[in-house]
Amino acid sequence: MAFRINDIVMRKSYGSDILFRVINVIDNKGVRYYLLHGLNMRIIADAPEDDLIEASRAKIVEYDRPYREKAEYLLKKIAQSKSLQRKKGMARGVRQEPYGRPGKVLHIDGDEEYLNICMEAYRKVGMEVVGVVLKEEEQPEKVYDLLERYRPDILVITGHDSIKSSARDYGDLESYRNSKYFVEAVKNARKYEPSLDNLVIFAGACQSNYEALIKAGANYASSPERVLIHCLDPVLVSEKVAFSHINELVKIEDLIEHTITGAAGIGGLQTMGKFRYGVPKGKY
Numbered sequence: 001m002a003f004r005i006n007d008i009v010m011r012k013s014y015g016s017d018i019l020f021r022v023i024n025v026i027d028n029k030g031v032r033y034y035l036l037h038g039l040n041m042r043i044i045a046d047a048p049e050d051d052l053i054e055a056s057r058a059k060i061v062e063y064d065r066p067y068r069e070k071a072e073y074l075l076k077k078i079a080q081s082k083s084l085q086r087k088k089g090m091a092r093g094v095r096q097e098p099y100g101r102p103g104k105v106l107h108i109d110g111d112e113e114y115l116n117i118c119m120e121a122y123r124k125v126g127m128e129v130v131g132v133v134l135k136e137e138e139q140p141e142k143v144y145d146l147l148e149r150y151r152p153d154i155l156v157i158t159g160h161d162s163i164k165s166s167a168r169d170y171g172d173l174e175s176y177r178n179s180k181y182f183v184e185a186v187k188n189a190r191k192y193e194p195s196l197d198n199l200v201i202f203a204g205a206c207q208s209n210y211e212a213l214i215k216a217g218a219n220y221a222s223s224p225e226r227v228l229i230h231c232l233d234p235v236l237v238s239e240k241v242a243f244s245h246i247n248e249l250v251k252i253e254d255l256i257e258h259t260i261t262g263a264a265g266i267g268g269l270q271t272m273g274k275f276r277y278g279v280p281k282g283k284y
Contacts, residue, residue, distance in 0.1 A: 003034055008055040011047050018228070019055050019063050020045065037111060037160055040067050041228040043206035044160035044177055070260050071121075071232050078125045078239060099281040103153035103200070103242035103274025105129040106146060107234070108185075110136040110159020110178070110205075114231045121235045127242055136160070140184035147192045147199075153274045154200045154241055156234045157185045157218075161205035163226060170226060171211070179209040183216045190217035197272045202237050205229065210267060220255070220268030230260040237266065244273025 003009060003022050010016035020036035027033075032049045039060070055063075105127060109115035112133045122129040130150045134142060136159045147155065159178060167175035173183060182203045193199035196219050203213045204222035206229055213221035220237050222229045236259045244250045250271050259266045 002032070002049070003052060003054070008039060008060055009034070009036065009052045010055050010059075011045070011051050012053055013047075013051050016053065016055075018043065019060060038206065038228065038231075040064060040231050041206055042111075042114070042158060042160050042222075042231055042233075043162045043228050045162055067230055067260065071230070074236060074258065074260070075121060075124055099279075100275055100277045102127055103238075104150075105154045105156060105238050105242065106150045106152035107131045107156040107238070108134050108139055108143065108146065108158070109156070110134065110139070111231075114159075117231055118235045121232055122238075125239050125243075127239060136178040136181040139181055140188055143185045144188050144192050147189060152199070154238050155189055155202070156238055157182055157189070157201065157203040158205050158234050161208045163207045170209070173209055173212055176207070176209055178205065179212060182208060183212050186213060186216040186218050196269065200241050200271055200274065202234050202268075214267075214269065218268070219271045220266065222261075222267075223265045224267045225264040227261065227264045229265040233259045233261050233266055236260065237268075241271060241274055243275045246273055246276050248273050 005022055007022045009020050009022060018041060019039040021039055022034050023037050024035035025032065026035060033046050034052060036045045036047060105122065107115065107118060107129055115131050115133055119129065119131045132146060139157060161176055161178040164175055164177060169175055173180040186201055186203050189201055201218045202220045203218040206223065207226045208222050210221050210224045237255060240255045240258045241250055250273050252268060252270060256263050256266055
């Protein structure tokens with residue numbers, strides 16, 4: 001059957017394990033192929049028409065439920081933690097309610113729909129963020145100017161990625177669809193700010209070349225075990241750094257536990273937090 005843009009489909013050859021959204025139709029010498037983006041995973045793929053089946057509404061709900069529930073749980077946990085921190089500040093005898101400034105985020109995303117989901121999550125946890133939609137291949141060229149314009153504390157470089165079906169060497173950047181663009185974007189960001197503590201960088205998507213991203217200068221990256229990562233994982237990493245105190249190391253184990261995917265999908269280096277407390281709070 002023919003599929004249309006935005007149809008939700010599964011690949012028969014992979015046991016219908018992942019749900020995808022059709023984003024483009026490609027005619028290759030009379031054979032119709034479809035370009036696919038993961039429904040809630042940051043993976044890109046393509047498949048011939050005869051390998052795809054349409055996902056039922058029940059299948060979509062069943063597939064999405066565990067990821068949505070975990071994301072909602074983590075965001076609720078974050079909100080509760082911030083409420084507790086405010087109460088502790090008052091209990092320490094501070095005459096006026098303490099306030100503070102979390103780290104500012106610049107989130108560059110190759111997927112507009114995912115960026116919108118992430119922006120809503122950032123707002124739920126009270127973060128200052130600028131979101132920019134930029135195709136993966138355009139990110140290296142434009143990241144420096146965006147950093148100069150917005151001057152963030154935390155930079156997210158993400159979108160979609162995957163290991164090519166023909167790949168034999170997982171250390172080779174050419175084995176990945178978009179890892180090379182993320183790597184070049186990180187390198188260019190480090191030309192703007194070399195210090196890993198002055199500018200904290202998360203980079204990567206599903207199955208990205210983790211080692212190359214860390215070597216390029218990212219503080220945190222995906223994907224150590226080349227697994228799929230959830231669309232909100234970059235948000236959860238950024239939140240942990242943004243609200244950790246400026247003179248404290250972010251415990252990498254706590255940060256990984258703070259994500260949906262966990263250690264198989266997210267890793268990184270010791271990094272200082274970005275939150276600055278202030279007292280007293282202004283009256284006006």
